[in-house]
Amino acid sequence: MxxxxxxxxxxxxxxxxxxxxxxxxxxxxxxxxxxxxxxxxxxxxxxxxxxxxxxxxxxxxxxxxxxxxxxxxxxxxxxxxxRTVDKTYLALTRTHGIPAAATIDLPLSVGRKNRVRIAANRADIVTVTADAGPADAGPADAAGASTAAAAPGPEAAPWLWTVPAAKTFPHVRTYPSVTHLARLWEGTEHTLVAAHPVSGRRHQIRVHLAWVGHPIEGDPLFERAPTTRTFLHAWRxxxxxxxxxxxxxxxxxVPGPDFWRSLDGEDAAVATASLTGFNAPATF
Known part of the structure; x- marks a missing residue:
């Protein structure tokens, strides 16, 4: 065989x-x-x-x-x-504060060493909520990702992470990119989200989540020498x-056991159960 x-x-x-x-x-x-x-x-x-x-x-x-x-x-x-194909991914982060529903609307570009990045400075990323209006995304953390999740509370919905057009880099080719998110489960250390990449650019979900402060666990793009797999799964x-x-x-x-290996038995069971009956929200 x-x-x-x-x-x-x-x-x-x-x-x-x-x-x-x-x-x-x-x-x-x-x-x-x-x-x-x-x-x-x-x-x-x-x-x-x-x-x-x-x-x-x-x-x-x-x-x-x-x-x-x-x-x-x-x-x-x-x-x-x-873009008539509907794609839903599952992503596991070792972070908290991802909103129940959100959209990341951040253009991508290609930087040094062919690395995909946001086509703007991290400090220019802003968050907007329906009830709170625009808020500063905040400074970058030690890993270089925006700490935007420290802005309005995670239950304020829907969130939008974006960058003003005037702040987008004018000297590089840019690619409009939109990812919708739905938080499925949040534990003591991890959060599970469903992600729908509308535009489907290379590394889009990975870069989008990292730049708003929620890198996917085990992602070699943003984690040096990861000891686990990258917890991103093309679900539907x-x-x-x-x-x-x-x-x-x-x-x-259906995600296999290796997708849940960072979670303890109880968290893995609850996170797995969160997939049952999930239907993409209207923003998807």
Missing amino acids: TEWTTIREEHKIFEDEAVLALDKPVGVAVMGERHDTDLVSMARDAGEELFPAHRIDKVTSGVVLFAKQLRHHGDLTRQFNR LAFDAGWDGGRRMVVEA
Whole structure:
């Protein structure tokens, strides 16, 4: 049995005549890996050609959608490009103070060493709430992330983290980026959020959360020599099946035990239970 056969059998969450959806394990790239194997190469070496409709980071687990035939690939990629695909991720932070509902509307740019960052200074990020109006995001913390969560109380809803247009860097190419958040559970040390990246830029959720003061635990972009996996998981994906009358399809990858390993048994049970019955809010 090849490595691809094992992954295909153990991580398949949906398959029909047109698509294959896998729950990608952490540490495996979708495609284009230079010095290691990736799913597309594994499949090809095993005699199966697959066409990825999108990508998720190597450090991220969860749903990845492949077209099994090239004639279905174009329609799927257009759906991602037109942002008609609904994507919901789960992120675990070792922080408190994330609002019950929030939106991060911060443009991205590419800085030194090809690192994705916000296209503005941290000090220029502001928070806005429906009941409290604008508030200063506050200074950066020791890790370089904004401590915006110290502004109005976390139950003030909805929150918006943004930056004035006049403060956006004029000398670099910028990419408008929006992420909606819903807090699912908060424990004594951790918070679990559902994140919906509207624009779907590279590293968007990871950078957005870090720059508003809530980096994802284990993220090597913002944590030196992490000792755990990155706790970001592609949970749900909804798309239109053009080959099946255009019906809306939803595929879901239930987080495995490794996603909860930072939590003790009781917290893990409560956090897991918070996923039951969750439906994306209207802002999603």
